[in-house]
Amino acid sequence: MEKTSRDPAMTDVARLAGVSHQTVSRVLNNHPNVREQTRLRVKAAIKELDYRPNRAARALVTGKTQLIGVVAQNSTLYGPASLLSAFEEAAGEAGFAVSVGRVKVLDRDSIAAAVERHRDQRVAGIVVIAPNSSAADALADVPAGVPLVTVDGDPDRPTPLVTVDQATGAFDATKHLIDAGHETVWHVSGPADWFDAAGRVEGWRAALDATSAEVPPVVAADWSAASGYRAGQMLARMPEVTAVFCSNDHLALGVLRAMSERGRNVPHDVSVVGFDDVPEAAYFIPPLTTVRPDFAAVARETLGLLLEQFSDGETARPQRTVAPKLVKRDSVAPPPR
Amino acid sequence: MEKTSRDPAMTDVARLAGVSHQTVSRVLNNHPNVREQTRLRVKAAIKELDYRPNRAARALVTGKTQLIGVVAQNSTLYGPASLLSAFEEAAGEAGFAVSVGRVKVLDRDSIAAAVERHRDQRVAGIVVIAPNSSAADALADVPAGVPLVTVDGDPDRPTPLVTVDQATGAFDATKHLIDAGHETVWHVSGPADWFDAAGRVEGWRAALDATSAEVPPVVAADWSAASGYRAGQMLARMPEVTAVFCSNDHLALGVLRAMSERGRNVPHDVSVVGFDDVPEAAYFIPPLTTVRPDFAAVARETLGLLLEQFSDGETARPQRTVAPKLVKRDSVAPPPR
DNA sequence: CGACCTGGTGTTATCGCTAACATCACCGGC
DNA sequence: GCCGGTGATGTTAGCGATAACACCAGGTCG
Numbered sequence: 001m002e003k004t005s006r007d008p009a010m011t012d013v014a015r016l017a018g019v020s021h022q023t024v025s026r027v028l029n030n031h032p033n034v035r036e037q038t039r040l041r042v043k044a045a046i047k048e049l050d051y052r053p054n055r056a057a058r059a060l061v062t063g064k065t066q067l068i069g070v071v072a073q074n075s076t077l078y079g080p081a082s083l084l085s086a087f088e089e090a091a092g093e094a095g096f097a098v099s100v101g102r103v104k105v106l107d108r109d110s111i112a113a114a115v116e117r118h119r120d121q122r123v124a125g126i127v128v129i130a131p132n133s134s135a136a137d138a139l140a141d142v143p144a145g146v147p148l149v150t151v152d153g154d155p156d157r158p159t160p161l162v163t164v165d166q167a168t169g170a171f172d173a174t175k176h177l178i179d180a181g182h183e184t185v186w187h188v189s190g191p192a193d194w195f196d197a198a199g200r201v202e203g204w205r206a207a208l209d210a211t212s213a214e215v216p217p218v219v220a221a222d223w224s225a226a227s228g229y230r231a232g233q234m235l236a237r238m239p240e241v242t243a244v245f246c247s248n249d250h251l252a253l254g255v256l257r258a259m260s261e262r263g264r265n266v267p268h269d270v271s272v273v274g275f276d277d278v279p280e281a282a283y284f285i286p287p288l289t290t291v292r293p294d295f296a297a298v299a300r301e302t303l304g305l306l307l308e309q310f311s312d313g314e315t316a317r318p319q320r321t322v323a324p325k326l327v328k329r330d331s332v333a334p335p336p337r
Numbered sequence: 338m339e340k341t342s343r344d345p346a347m348t349d350v351a352r353l354a355g356v357s358h359q360t361v362s363r364v365l366n367n368h369p370n371v372r373e374q375t376r377l378r379v380k381a382a383i384k385e386l387d388y389r390p391n392r393a394a395r396a397l398v399t400g401k402t403q404l405i406g407v408v409a410q411n412s413t414l415y416g417p418a419s420l421l422s423a424f425e426e427a428a429g430e431a432g433f434a435v436s437v438g439r440v441k442v443l444d445r446d447s448i449a450a451a452v453e454r455h456r457d458q459r460v461a462g463i464v465v466i467a468p469n470s471s472a473a474d475a476l477a478d479v480p481a482g483v484p485l486v487t488v489d490g491d492p493d494r495p496t497p498l499v500t501v502d503q504a505t506g507a508f509d510a511t512k513h514l515i516d517a518g519h520e521t522v523w524h525v526s527g528p529a530d531w532f533d534a535a536g537r538v539e540g541w542r543a544a545l546d547a548t549s550a551e552v553p554p555v556v557a558a559d560w561s562a563a564s565g566y567r568a569g570q571m572l573a574r575m576p577e578v579t580a581v582f583c584s585n586d587h588l589a590l591g592v593l594r595a596m597s598e599r600g601r602n603v604p605h606d607v608s609v610v611g612f613d614d615v616p617e618a619a620y621f622i623p624p625l626t627t628v629r630p631d632f633a634a635v636a637r638e639t640l641g642l643l644l645e646q647f648s649d650g651e652t653a654r655p656q657r658t659v660a661p662k663l664v665k666r667d668s669v670a671p672p673p674r
Numbered sequence: 675c676g677a678c679c680t681g682g683t684g685t686t687a688t689c690g691c692t693a694a695c696a697t698c699a700c701c702g703g704c
Numbered sequence: 705g706c707c708g709g710t711g712a713t714g715t716t717a718g719c720g721a722t723a724a725c726a727c728c729a730g731g732t733c734g
Contacts, residue, residue: 006400009689009690009691010690010691011690019713019714020713020714020715021690021691021714022691022692022693022713022714022715023712023713023714025691025692025693026712026713029692032711033710033711033712033713034711034712034713035711035712035713038712038713052456052457053457053690053691054397054459054689054690054691055393055457055458055459055691056392056393056394056396056397056402056459056689056690056691057393057397057689057690057691057692057719058690058691058692059393059691059719060391060393060394060397060689060690060691060692060719060720060721061690061691061692061693061718061719062691062692062693062719063343063719065393067436074422074423074425074426075422076415076418076419076422076616078413081413081418081422082413085411085412085413085418085439086411088411088437088438088439089411089439089441092438092439092454097436097438097454097458098436098437099404099434099435099436099437100425100435100436100437101425101429101434102422102425102426102429104426117429117434119389120389120390120392121392121434122391122392122393224616224617225616225617225619225620226619226620228620229620250616250617250620253617253620253621254617254620256622257620257621257622260622261622279413279561279562279587280561280562280587280590280591282562282563283562283563283565283566283587283590283591283594284590284594285593285594285597285598285622346719346720346721347720347721348720356683356684357683357684357685358684358720358721359683359684359685359722359723360682360683360684362721362722362723363682363683365721366722369681370680370681370682370683371681371682371683372681372682372683375682375683390720390721391719391720391721392721393719393720393721394689394719394720394721394722395720395721395722396689396721397688397689397690397691397719397720397721397722398688398689398720398721398722398723399689399721399722399723400689
């Protein structure tokens with residue numbers, strides 16, 4: 001009969017290698033003062049026993065874990081999902097485990113609760129994907145002392161933050177439409193309390209101002225194709241609308257459908273630009289010109305900012321932005337004459 | 338000057354409440370033999386000190402963590418992303434933290450490495466989102482003893498598994514097209530080594546067989562809109578094609594675009610059905626009839642299966658399937674005469 | 675009425691690791 | 705040739721919980 005003995009511990013390795021457990025610890029932590037020959041013996045013993053250090057024990061004595069907590073909304077919105085995925089990968093490569101706390105709605109209480117759960121786990125740091133103002137408000141409750149980085153949060157708060165440079169992306173998109181010959185560009189925006197949406201409005205407006213184009217009223221929507229469709233139905237009826245910049249690709253999709261239904265051809269009658277570059281954007285009808293954020297870069301910056309806080313405690317310049325890139329496809333053309 | 342003293346420990350609470358640390362432990366773990374009055378005193382002390390138990394210490398002595406490891410691919414495919422999100426929420430509600438290990442490609446080595454990382458963390462159980470055969474193969478390497486549940490994995494393996502009932506969903510979708518009057522239904526499938534894709538092919542074929550319809554060759558694609566577009570370009574040229582069932586919504590999107598470019602109207606010339614019900618499917622041109630899986634239910638079943646393994650060790654009937662639902666919109670019509 | 679249970683509590687050992695200090699052999703310099 | 709430094713290793717003391725057992729008061733029961 002085979003006995004289900006407990007996992008091997010450091011002392012087991014030590015016994016097999018003929019050294020003290022402390023020497024094993026030194027080998028594991030790459031301390032310099034270990035003879036090469038001893039190191040090899042210990043490593044062999046580790047391999048033979050398939051020993052793996054007990055993180056709980058290590059965490060107990062050092063007071064630190066190798067866990068990063070992420071708070072994110074329970075949604076499959078392309079942007080946040082991509083970001084999360086990219087961050088998990090980056091953190092994993094750096095040797096950190098990532099614990100994700102999902103939140104149904106981005107309100108103060110839910111976020112505070114998720115942060116508390118992470119603190120209970122004694123995470124080394126927390127990343128909050130806080131793309132709207134209620135989420136950002138919740139961060140005021142987070143006690144200092146826990147390294148914290150906000151992604152897509154409030155640019156006006158001095159806390160460590162990484163964002164996509166929304167304004168620049170929106171500026172480029174709008175400029176591209178103006179350069180194509182349009183007199184002005186309409187804008188279908190995301191929810192007003194999302195910083196991403198606000199930044200895109202800002203960039204759009206800046207581009208119009210720069211060329212002294214008239215600034216039409218913002219058409220407010222949420223992020224859904226449904227709301228884009230409703231906005232599109234309205235815009236399709238207005239003959240003077242020849243160019244629309246949408247705050248994300250799904251809104252653009254809704255606009256495309258509305259235009260199609262009303263017999264307004266994209267791009268010949270109306271040009272449309274989106275934001276996000278979702279994988280299927282190239283297969284919209286017509287293929288969508290859009291702005292692609294670099295989520296992997298955002299993830300890297302986020303991790304970097306967190307690691308800096310682990311070591312330094314403070315970071316000189318705690319805000320980073322990542323420039324997005326305009327991807328030209330077939331949904332933009334000169335205005336009809 | 339304020340001193341950054343260490344976090345309060347159980348003994349601090351005990352001292353404040355005038356009891357032994359063991360009594361504090363009993364209160365925390367809801368042991369019955371504690372006087373009500375004592376329990377209240379302890380709880381007050383806990384609150385006053387903002388004490389939170391040290392999970393590392395607990396894990397050290399009990400040998401168990403409250404962590405569930407998930408292995409998932411680093412992709413934003415709608416299905417896996419939704420599943421992951423739903424699972425994180427369900428696990429969180431049940432008091433478990435979820436550590437996500439992302440993997441770039443679903444090959445044997447990567448998955449084995451991710452599983453090892455989770456075992457290093459001594460997770461209580463592991464969930465592998467293993468939708469293709471190479472991922473499933475990798476699970477053979479996982480040593481017994483770690484509770485493991487596979488999601489979207491190989492139905493022919495006897496390991497604990499939860500899946501969407503692909504075959505039934507595909508059957509319903511195909512049947513719906515036949516009932517609309519189509520003589521047969523073409524199929525654009527996902528990658529052949531994905532179980533989801535295989536199950537959908539199977540259901541599609543079963544529905545055709547059931548009505549003695551001719552079974553056209555499968556048009557193989559991957560999950561992308563791009564490949565759906567290529568498949569669609571081919572199908573659009575064949576006048577006998579009047580109905581297409583696509584293995585997911587993005588493939589359907591590509592097909593819709595190809596049809597549109599070739600001047601074949603959907604649904605009047607060709608009917609199209611997808612699978613997944615991505616949020617924007619209702620805003621495709623035309624709104625897409627599709628099959629909606631219940632990811633939340635899959636997540637619940639997955640967690641349930643895992644919890645059963647924690648307690649029982651074994652589970653009688655370790656495979657669960659969740660039935661999807663056909664969502665009818667405007668991409669299906671009777672065939673042209 | 676003493677043996678025995680039982681509910682409430684305290685005491686001690688222990689989990690597996692790291693930090694700090696102790697030890698010891700060996701080296702070079704005066 | 706003794707002293708102090710240094711490199712390699714061992715010894716000991718916790719980290720903060722739970723588990724197991726000890727203890728004690730008070731009630732039950734033969």
